[in-house]
């Protein structure tokens with residue numbers, strides 16, 4: 001059986017989803033989960049694009065064991081050098097360099113000839129090989145490139161030492177039969193093809209990224225570039241969970257599999273949602289809320305008699321467990337800690353103590369505590385930010401025919417500060433007071449509130465996105481009182497802005 005390599009680019013292409021930028025701590029946290037998930041290669045960033053990307057690649061390279069760590073670089077010496085510097089000290093490293101090959105790009109964007117583009121590509125692969133063993137090359141916009149020329153480029157870069165050649169459908173233009181044929185043509189025509197792995201990188205503009213990637217596998221591709229939940233530039237990338245579970249479920253057809261530990265899929269999906277603030281649509285394959293929900297009576301009847309009647313994947317296989325462990329008022333610290341570990345959270349003693357206090361407080365207000373409640377309670381601890389601002393008091397009055405008023409008490413760098421403000425509603429009043437006290441210049445891009453579980457005593461979870469000078473951050477808060485949760489989310493985001501993680505916007509993409 002063939003082993004297909006999973007090249008995860010959630011941290012690079014995925015981060016280019018509008019509004020999904022992540023800070024270094026968030027990237028490291030996610031990279032650790034990607035290692036648990038069993039991906040073969042992590043594209044940790046694009047070293048030259050920003051100090052934040054550089055730092056993330058360096059830290060991930062030092063802290064995350066297992067997968068090969070990769071940095072993207074344009075076919076330019078300074079880019080490749082910067083990638084190499086970021087990967088210095090990483091035991092398993094790869095430089096991924098790329099150059100456009102399509103006439104559209106060469107004529108209109110780069111204004112250079114095919115010969116010139118080929119020469120540069122070869123030179124830069126050689127340059128990268130002088131620094132690291134493992135070099136990947138991508139002819140950008142491959143699916144709109146003249147096939148004869150594309151094959152020449154591939155043969156030349158393999159000759160120059162590229163051990164992986166990636167075929168990107170940069171604009172998401174191809175369809176499965178056509179893309180499969182292209183991969184087959186490459187295998188037929190490129191003489192030294194056996195010296196490299198052929199990879200694919202498909203975008204989902206026509207909803208065909210997964211189908212195109214699988215068609216490529218059927219025609220010889222040995223690596224798939226993908227992201228968790230399919231996030232990425234525009235309509236996103238090929239979704240990791242979809243290709244991995246298709247290959248596993250239809251091993252009979254593909255005669256291929258991956259190293260993915262499928263039981264880690266749900267956890268990875270949830271972490272990406274939590275960190276990027278991008279929710280998964282309920283009907284999304286594999287990881288959507290409804291992916292395993294059977295509503296039809298005939299289906300339910302069949303399932304009760306035998307699961308295999310209508311279920312092609314067992315929910316447990318992707319890490320989805322039906323029986324929810326319910327904790328309550330009488331649950332002790334040990335049960336709480338055990339459940340946290342089972343849910344995949346690793347917190348230190350201080351964090352456990354503080355989370356346990358919040359848990360007890362919640363248990364006083366709410367009878368049954370579900371996994372989702374626990375996840376919401378500790379989400380703020382997953383990625384730590386230093387607290388410049390702490391919410392220590394909040395009082396709100398609002399109602400019909402009454403001007404909403406908020407009294408907010410904050411600790412700002414150790415000093416207690418208080419302010420009373422009016423607003424259109426209670427949240428507006430609270431946010432106005434906080435904005436004045438913290439003197440923030442940020443603007444609120446998004447405010448979302450949702451109930452975590454059923455019932456009026458449910459925990460309310462609030463997510464906000466703030467932007468300041470082109471930097472976007474997300475904040476998270478959870479409480480049975482949604483006004484308190486709203487204040488916490490805002491403060492959490494302001495703390496992230498204060499912590500400062502530079503993100504530049506000169507991103508390029510494949």
Ligand SMILES: [Zn+2]
Nearest residue numbers: 013233509510
């Ligand atoms: Zn891409």
